[in-house]
Amino acid sequence: MQIVTASGKGGTGKTTVATSLALIAAEQDSVRFLDCDVEAPNAGLFLEPVLDARKEVGILIPQVDEETCTYCGKCAEVCQFHAIAVVGKKTLVFPELCHGCGSCTLVCPENAITEHLNVMGVLEGGSTPEQIDFAQGVMNVGEPMAVPIIRELKKWIPDSSSEIEIWDAPPGASCPVVETIRGADFALLVTEPTPFGLHDLKQVAEIVKELDIPAGVVINRDGIGDSAVEAYCEDSALPILIRIPMERRIAEAIASGKLLLEAAPEYRPDFEAMLKTIVAEVSA
């Protein structure tokens, strides 16, 4: 079963919720945790895995053999991203424009194109002290595209026997978020009861709805802001699964790298109940 945590707005506590949920789940089931926020991966800072597996990932980009190339220009003609250009007796490849689709390789009549990996980041995996099977993607600085790394991370399953998988999504509501959410059984939408939180929750709720994934909401920093998030959840039939109040001691503990359930063990029953609800919902 795959549970994804997403939020729209950044900093609402996705990782806080995802890591504590993983902790609770790991007490009964085998758990795999994927940090899909490859631009800013933070879950490892809290779960403290020993990372002993590593794989470079990226996309396959074309390499043109000057000997066999006849400069016919077919590759440049089919490339939608203008990542390959033929001018005179030269074929130029622009790696940062390439999406790795392979169209140029397929159309080359001379088979003059081979592909090689353009590394955009790494996948790292290992185990946490609680035996959570952990993996994260880390995008290289300066790279624009997160999606290929997320795609590879989700495929990188040396051991797929885990009963529960938790995928921690990046913030926002564009392609990297969709790439993370695709294929999940349940979406846990973490928000805060503020106008910004609500605005961005709506965006991500729409994606989840379009992908036809059942969802529930966690209200973090409950007590600040206003009640508009609550009203929205009620109107949209989104169940509110947990409320975590705004408490300075929690904020301080998380800032220093503690897990929510370490800092505030009194929320353990809420997390257990939430996990049960999700499992029941998915199994139904």
Added chain:
Amino acid sequence: MRQLVVLSGKGGTGKTSVTAAFAHLASEGEYADKFIVADADVDAANLELVLQPQLLEEQEFKGGQVAVINQDTCAFCGECQDVCRFDAIDYTDGLYAVDPIACDGCAACVYQCSTESIAMYEQVVGKFYVSNGRYSPLYHANLYPGQDNSGKLVTLVKQRARLQALDEDRVFVIVDGPPGIGCPVISATSGADLVLIVAEPTISGVHDMHRVLQTVQHFGVQAIVCINKADVYPDGADEIESFCEVNGIQTVGRIPFDLTVTSAMVEGEPVTAFHPEAPASMAISTIWAEVLESLLEGEV
């Protein structure tokens, strides 16, 4: 004309609240009618919730293309599915269809289809707006949920803001940036004269600040740092400041954790306008003065 871009790496550190306050403070200063604001966080565009824009112009934003299979001529050979590297071709009930969400727009299937049954169609993926913001012209946009091409929309927002600023001899543009370090951040950073990183002194905030700082430096733009919610974890704040000092990065102040910021957001106002005497407002005012000085260094 100078461009200031506000970034953070980690989301939710307070970029937008700080940017909104800067817009308010700029409107009360020497350059009151001499600046423009742009919201480059197009998939979570929150600045408008505080700057309450009156819309002047609205434009559909066309993003990439997606493939569509003509079912009448499809020969069901499955070649499209074989060549697609984005898992975007679904095969259900004996029919091949393109999942527009997964489609990357590469058109590999178009060129491989033996019956020429696949064509590319341009998609409207968002909206671009020009408005009268509360304090200045505002350029903003809304990328529809789940869409691609946010970098291109960011570029459009920034370009248009810049053109108006140049046309009208305005002194600076303030850009509210997106979180992360990827495509939209690179688009937001490109052409900037100064990046202000709003860091958060949490273990995650520090980690992500390093990454965004490297990204900004990678593209050769000068960065300065301010620390929000600084008193939540003073050790973290100290760590940020000493890191910046060692690496020759200017820090321009600490903003204390202050729930007035949230109250202001609920009222739809920048915190400095809502409650100028609040601790966060006072800190942001001081920071703005420093940022402005760095931004205009050598320019005016």
Added chain:
Amino acid sequence: MKLAISISGKKLSSPFDARFGRAAAFCIVDTETGKWEAFDNPALSASGGAGVQASQFVAEHGAEAVASGAFGPNAFDTLDAANVEMYLAPGNKAHTAAEVLEMFKAGQLPKAEAATHEGHHGGSH
């Protein structure tokens, strides 16, 4: 020689457009005879790689030199590979393509020896 000028209209009297990859159109003029033709820039609506596409376009149309306000790294590499010379025309004042042509003929336009700025990263991601 055939010179391509980035413009925002479709005539020799149209305003010069200082952008290269995202210029509205190109006017390709024979500097000896004055004969000219204007083309819409196919890269105007490109998601990414506008510089590459525009460069290929002017090269295919026989331009031996280009006058524009700026050349990004991809445009520079492509034009350079195509042996198209790049000249920089001032973009801070309104000029027509005809005026840019006169400046070119008078030898007043400096040659671009390297990309004039970082990539825009127009971002089709």
